[in-house]
Amino acid sequence: MARLPVYLRCLVDMAERDLQTVSSDRLAGLAGVGPAKVRKDLSYLGSYGTRGVGYDVEYLVYQIRRELGLEQDWPVVIVGAGHLGHALGHYAGFQARGFRTVAVVDVDPRKVGTRIGEAVVEHLDDLDLIVKEHHAAIGIIATPAHAAQEVADRLVAAGISAILNFAPTVVQVPGTVSLRKVDLSTELQILSFHEQRKAAQLALGRRAAHPGGGR
Amino acid sequence: MARLPVYLRCLVDMAERDLQTVSSDRLAGLAGVGPAKVRKDLSYLGSYGTRGVGYDVEYLVYQIRRELGLEQDWPVVIVGAGHLGHALGHYAGFQARGFRTVAVVDVDPRKVGTRIGEAVVEHLDDLDLIVKEHHAAIGIIATPAHAAQEVADRLVAAGISAILNFAPTVVQVPGTVSLRKVDLSTELQILSFHEQRKAAQLALGRRAAHPGGGR
DNA sequence: GCATGTGAATAGATTCACAGCG
DNA sequence: CGCTGTGAATCTATTCACATGC
Numbered sequence: 001m002a003r004l005p006v007y008l009r010c011l012v013d014m015a016e017r018d019l020q021t022v023s024s025d026r027l028a029g030l031a032g033v034g035p036a037k038v039r040k041d042l043s044y045l046g047s048y049g050t051r052g053v054g055y056d057v058e059y060l061v062y063q064i065r066r067e068l069g070l071e072q073d074w075p076v077v078i079v080g081a082g083h084l085g086h087a088l089g090h091y092a093g094f095q096a097r098g099f100r101t102v103a104v105v106d107v108d109p110r111k112v113g114t115r116i117g118e119a120v121v122e123h124l125d126d127l128d129l130i131v132k133e134h135h136a137a138i139g140i141i142a143t144p145a146h147a148a149q150e151v152a153d154r155l156v157a158a159g160i161s162a163i164l165n166f167a168p169t170v171v172q173v174p175g176t177v178s179l180r181k182v183d184l185s186t187e188l189q190i191l192s193f194h195e196q197r198k199a200a201q202l203a204l205g206r207r208a209a210h211p212g213g214g215r
Numbered sequence: 216m217a218r219l220p221v222y223l224r225c226l227v228d229m230a231e232r233d234l235q236t237v238s239s240d241r242l243a244g245l246a247g248v249g250p251a252k253v254r255k256d257l258s259y260l261g262s263y264g265t266r267g268v269g270y271d272v273e274y275l276v277y278q279i280r281r282e283l284g285l286e287q288d289w290p291v292v293i294v295g296a297g298h299l300g301h302a303l304g305h306y307a308g309f310q311a312r313g314f315r316t317v318a319v320v321d322v323d324p325r326k327v328g329t330r331i332g333e334a335v336v337e338h339l340d341d342l343d344l345i346v347k348e349h350h351a352a353i354g355i356i357a358t359p360a361h362a363a364q365e366v367a368d369r370l371v372a373a374g375i376s377a378i379l380n381f382a383p384t385v386v387q388v389p390g391t392v393s394l395r396k397v398d399l400s401t402e403l404q405i406l407s408f409h410e411q412r413k414a415a416q417l418a419l420g421r422r423a424a425h426p427g428g429g430r
Numbered sequence: 431g432c433a434t435g436t437g438a439a440t441a442g443a444t445t446c447a448c449a450g451c452g
Numbered sequence: 453c454g455c456t457g458t459g460a461a462t463c464t465a466t467t468c469a470c471a472t473g474c
Binding site: 258270 | 431433434436
């Protein structure tokens with residue numbers, strides 16, 4: 001379920017504010033979803049709530065972290081040292097949540113050796129070695145679209161088994177490899193789609209209010 | 216439908232390679248989905264295919280662009296001139312797809328006046344003016360989590376009607392405003408969830424193969 | 431013959447409503 | 453009495469299968 005990470009963040013916030021328990025209603029409010037959905041989602045993890053009271057915040061944090069595999073930390077390799085690679089390399093929320101950037105790689109020899117946050121940029125050709133050395137399981141593609149498929153193939157060949165793709169193109173990977181994508185333009189296009197529909201609705205409304213106004 | 220932008224990208228690629236027509240099978244292959252899904256999706260736009268032949272690439276591009284509201288261009292305001300704001304401001308795929316970054320704003324006075332791509336960073340307090348002047352309808356939140364809700368409120372107050380949120384927190388907006396989020400940590404956590412399940416499966420498999428090896 | 435377009439079948443996610451328990 | 457946990461009902465998305473038309 002894609003909502004567990006959201007719950008987790010809300011719960012961690014609450015734990016930091018020393019709250020002991022939380023009801024599905026409250027958590028639903030914070031997470032921006034319905035209370036029934038929260039209860040269904042949490043019931044997948046087991047029956048960790050107390051009727052009449054709610055859920056124990058600490059315990060729920062533990063259970064969700066376990067479910068998401070966040071008890072261990074995950075070494076991450078970023079491919080692409082452009083603007084996006086920089087942003088990702090500097091992103092503090094990463095380290096905080098158990099994802100450690102062990103390397104940033106790029107094909108451009110001028111970028112190799114420069115620093116990005118904690119890491120020094122290495123060459124893409126050393127990917128196999130880097131992945132093996134750090135036991136990296138997750139790779140992030142932050143390259144232009146035209147390079148994405150080749151990078152994906154190399155990541156897979158190097159032994160990576162999960163990929164997060166930021167390049168605006170579809171990449172194919174073997175069924176054994178998990179793949180998710182984050183696509184900027186797609187998100188904006190979905191927003192423009194909704195905007196355009198709102199505008200159309202509005203025009204329709206106006207026409208109904210002043211029939212014959214057009215023509 | 217969240218797949219139209221993907222189809223659009225595939226179709227534009229094909230158009231650039233001077234291909235006239237495409238079958239649902241082919242497009243499905245490129246977009247990484249099933250052929251039936253492609254046909255259902257496209258049938259929403261109307262019956263623009265030719266039986267026995269396929270779809271006319273140019274025409275379909277036009278129809279999808281129209282459906283998504285990409286005939287007009289959309290002025291975009293980016294809030295936050297940190298690493299992510301930089302990456303977004305420099306992202307070329309933006310301009311190419313009809314989204315024009317008209318301003319980057321930040322609260323930090325030291326950042327005001329610096330350049331990001333085409334734009335010069337302005338102060339968040341001038342948001343109202345900027346939005347009105349450029350008729351911006353879309354705002355992007357690229358700030359730390361703690362600032363996200365206030366920024367969202369300001370964007371709404373300034374007259375923005377669609378928001379793309381990159382901050383790792385839930386923001387609330389009025390029902391009239393479209394909202395989408397892109398959340399790095401969430402994506403990584405979903406990947407780690409899958410990895411962890413793969414590992415569990417594997418352990419189970421090993422136990423079945425060597426029963427009694429554990430105890 | 432070949433590929434679309436679409437009703438029907440299926441699967442999946444969400445919501446409802448309430449029994450059950452602290 | 454309040455809130456969880458969950459079957460049943462509903463809604464939405466996906467897949468199937470084939471009639472339809474070029």
